[in-house]
Amino acid sequence: MDKDALRHWLHKASDWSADYLESVSERPVRAQGEPGSIYAALPEAPPAEGEPMEAIFKDLDALIMPGMTHWQHPRFFAYFPANSSPPSLVAEYVTAAMAAQCMLWQTAPAASELEARVLEWLRQMIGLPQDFAGVIQDSATSATFAAILTAREKVTGFTGNTKGLCGQAPLRIYASAQTHTSIDKAVRMAGIGSDNLVKVPNGSGPYYAMDTEALEALIEADKEAGLQPAAIVACLGGTSIGACDDIEAVAAVAARHGIFLHVDAAWAGSAMICPEFRDLMRGAELADSFVFNPHKWLFTNFDCTAHYVKDPRALTDTLGMRPPFLRTLGREEGETPGVTDYNEWSVPLGRRFRALKLWFVIRSYGVEALRTKIRNHVAWAQGLAKTIGAAADFEVVTEPILALFTFRYRPRFLKDASDETIDALNARLVERINDDGRIYVTQTTHEGRFAIRFQVGQTSTTARDVEIAWEVIRELAGASKGGIGAS
Template sequence: MNASAAGFAGEMLSVGLNVVPFVWAASPAAAELEGVVMDWVGRLLGLPQRLLFSGGGGGVLQGSTCEAVVCTLAAARDRALARLGHAAIMKLVVYASDQTHVTFQKGARLVGIPPSNFRVVPTSAASGYGLAADAVRAAVDRDVARGLVPLYLCATVGTTGLGVVDPVRELGEEARRHGMWLHVDAAYAGSAAICPEFQGYLDGAELADSVSMNPHKWFLTNSDCCCLWVASPRALTSALSTDPEYLKNVGTDGTGNPAAIDYKDWQISLSRRFRAIKLWVVLRRYGAVGLRAHIRRHVAAAKWFERTVAADERFEVVAPRKFSLVCFRLRASFAGDADDVNRELLAAVNASGRAFMTHFVVDGKFVIRLAVGGAMAEMQHVMDVWELLQDKAEDVLQRYRL
């Protein structure tokens, strides 16, 4: 459970008030609070000024990363087609790594990019499974030579499977070279950037056209809540805006105030929830100090777990931990198929009812993932999981020993 009492209270307010702030006039307070909250969170993360309302950019609360991805892909598509003509849509290419969340492939299909024009760039242990700029450059150059048009590049800060961080600055420079839209997906790990020691992972964000982070993952906020910042709100609204006659009389504050935002033009649907209030409650309840303590407590527990696993000769850490996600497995090379052994271990732990972990497959290897992220998770809980793992590992290995 990664929500909180404050998030729960904010969710109740959102539901109970039943405000639907799709246009400014529907609830000026909701629209303006969203802009304030988005700049607050952006400054906490150390985002560049160009992505904030105070610097000419702006932010919106989407329901999920999937929605944010579709919106930014649509904005990138329309920006390119305004220059190339609509017939060129079959030439547009989207780039991501084999560690990037699959939602980007889904989003590309939804905005009309042919599946054959989605490039999954391979990563390897040599690069820490991060997306190397050289690999992107090679893929882009091949496509340009074939007459295709590079459109969109995703850099991930904290990949779903391994928690890997892509080199944002290097990828941003590659995107600039061909006029691609650079999106930084920090859905999980972006929350950690409120701590100064983690802000370096967002180095190069000033080169991004958009950045997203999900407070409902690690920021004590109830689902659904996804922060999306864009450097050019006009690019987003040009692709998503609608102007039917029945909304023309309620689309502004009546004074021509340019600060009045119709958030219906920043998202897929017209109607929307009052998400800003629950994020506002969390920020006011915990503050920067409380939220940083929350993140650091989880990271400290994950560090301990990583060290402990690495010290046990039966286990191996598969990828270096960067946040609160530890990826490990039983070596078990002496006792039959290692993947079978690890599958049994994970099943035994989850069947105990005392802990729940998930898996990933990288380089053909079955990997167990421990994510420390619960609102009430403490070091003792992680230590208890380690004791459970040791007991279950011994039981599983006993059956495989010759």
């Protein structure tokens, strides 16, 4: 492809992208095809000769798009959003054109220094103190893995990387029962073993916080048994129902026992740009490590995770490797002001220029506009929860925490039905909603019972989209006639 052709097809790609975003609300939110249909439609072998771009774009529309679930759809109410925005999209185009490998300061000085500055902005935006230093990771899973590895090394005197864990007292990691399975994965990958991940029960208060008395008792029992407490993971906005631990109380336990504290705020951390929500993160300043995902609720496309640490040296001593071919001669990190080799802060060596899209987003919107979007999402979710709670054939299972709540369909004509029957009924309702295509929701279980999750967070969602969601839910439940319950 020569330069003229490149210019033509970049224009074509930008027009295609703008048209897609303009019309995405007309598509079914979740892919509607049968499993295997896309695979079967693709050639079994690669082309021996190059094909024209016209044919590739034609197949993009004909073969690929019908099999896509549309995360940028304004009625995407499932999971947590992986929301993008126009300035983020533009920055990603630029990033792809440069195709920089930002592993060292010298391989991309501007990328390294922009990352440092933008993460300082972000730290200020969410109210973390200046003794935290940040790095952009690919996901909260990677950041949590890095945190668990750092905790492992600190508690073993930095011998885990050299001598392994054989002969050590078993390490113990403590986490709320509401934490994400990325914690389980990190504990496995760190060689600590899933049997040594202790899930602490949650209370029944408004935020389903970890029971800190139970946490302390578990730690004391483990120490008496000769086990070695290594880290506590506190939850700020759990994936299932939005649970939030009392970080200040958890931090007090961690301090009494000298245990590393990591805060997983993957989703809810973005909402902390709004000062009125920061009571949820009270005590976060006492943590050793804090992570949240701008790619979940700060309008910056995946992947972009902000990972903050109190002790960068502990992180780089855990993850850093400096073979001769990766040295920046005359400008070593820690020896030259302004030089940071972020590959030593992350599990992968290779690094994308992720800071650019975050810079575009913050500068293009400004902090106040970003706050307004998040405040609207929270208000709309809370309004819908009130509406559902007042409806005769529905019930709210967990009240909104920020913009997430859960509910279930419980029609009057089935008032004496068993829990199992109601669970099955709601599972069928979720299938019907997602097969319909106008909105997309997901499910969870709470206290052993099936519940439907609903979160508001997509960039272009409006109050009307939330109203439509309720119309679709009522219609497909058939609340006034029995509907799905009679099937």
